[in-house]
Amino acid sequence: GVIGFTSYRAGESGVKTWQGTVGSTTSRNYNLQFRDSVVIYPVWDGFDLGADTDMNPELDRPGDYPITQYPLHQLPLNHLIDNLLVRGALGVGFGMDGKGMYVSNITVEDCAGSGAYLLTHESVFTNIAIIDTNTKDFQANQIYISGACRVNGLRLIGIRSTDGQGLTIDAPNSTVSGITGMVDPSRINVANLAEEGLGNIRANSF
Secondary structure (H helix, E strand, O other): OEEOOEEEOOOOOOEEOOOOEEOOEEOOOOOOEEEEEEEEOOOOOOEEEOOOOOOOOOOOOOOOOOOOOOOOOOOOOOOEEEEEEEEOOOOOOEEEEEEOOEEEEEEEEEEOOOOEEEEEEOOEEEEEEEEEEOOOOOOOOOEEEOOOOEEEEEEEEOOOOOOOOOOOEEEEEEEEEEEEOOOOHHHEEEEEEEOOEEOOEEOOOO
16 A cells, blocks of 8 residues: 555556456455555546456456455455545545445545545445535536445535535435535435534434
8 A cells, every 4th residue: 555655646546556357367455554645636536446447347356255255346455544635636536445444534625526436335434524526517426435334524615616516425325424514405415414514504304
């Protein structure tokens, strides 16, 4: 992984793990650390920490956990992810997949695409800040979480108005608590919303 690393104007993603198979065997990564690192103005994504690819889907993972044991995007990657900053990505700010992980202290600022695109399952996210993302107003959500995860501490801050397309938070299977920022409740799609503070208003139910 990377610890204490700065990527500036990378030609693709700032930090990327290999996704899929090379030749006849898997090249996926496990047990890595991504800590105390910064990606600034990458041409594509900021941190892209997935293991399974959607671009050329594979029927199985040769030399690795089979799909029957761990379905697509649900590998037990066991990465340690903490204290990362992304600014000015032309793609997604922070993306990952995997199952059963703990992720904390992520800040994403001023990205053209989604702030966070998380194909994750049964993972816990703590202290996530999304600031001025989806600035190109794509048909994308500022934060997307596919599986049943828990998010505690989600800061949504920005000097720009809310984007016209997509949701601010799209986490249809997750429980989210501790939302702060001027967030339109109609742009939130989560399974469970607990102890939410939207600006100066507390919403009791949706």
